[in-house]
Amino acid sequence: MKTIFMAMLAAILCACTTVTPQAPATSATAQKTVYVIRHLQKGAGDDPSLTAEGAANAQALAGMLKAKGIVAAFATPTRRAMETAAPLAAQLGFDVTPYDPRDPAALAAAIAAASGSVLVVGHSNTVPDLVAQFGGTKPGPLGDGDYGMLFAVGPGGSVEALQVR
Incomplete structure (x- = not known):
């Protein structure tokens, strides 16, 4: 009798519980770039800053993006990544938000919560996967000397590759 009661209770609970599937990360970027x-x-060392060339290119990046409706910038908590986003964030009046590259779901949720386009600064081993995560076609791998390639992942998954100069 107890077994029948437990089975009936389980069936009732299953019938009353609905599971709402979570939208894929790409839907979070459906209306933003x-x-x-x-x-x-970058310089040398364990957690290097940008070189003079890198700092100049960070300024150029800010110039390229300042009129693109960017409302937030996310970067891994390394000096070089944070310094890459800093000039744009300073021009637009917000702080760079650090993210954990091992937790792409949290990054996707933060981007989904943003009210406009965003900048994400990663590393050579994470950028191709980030482009794919946000709905674009995954680009080829980046080498250690590949700097300044900016991928704009637009609504619908369109990807434009731009060079920071």
């Missing part, structure tokens, strides 16, 4: 870039030229 996500700009994805590898950090710019």
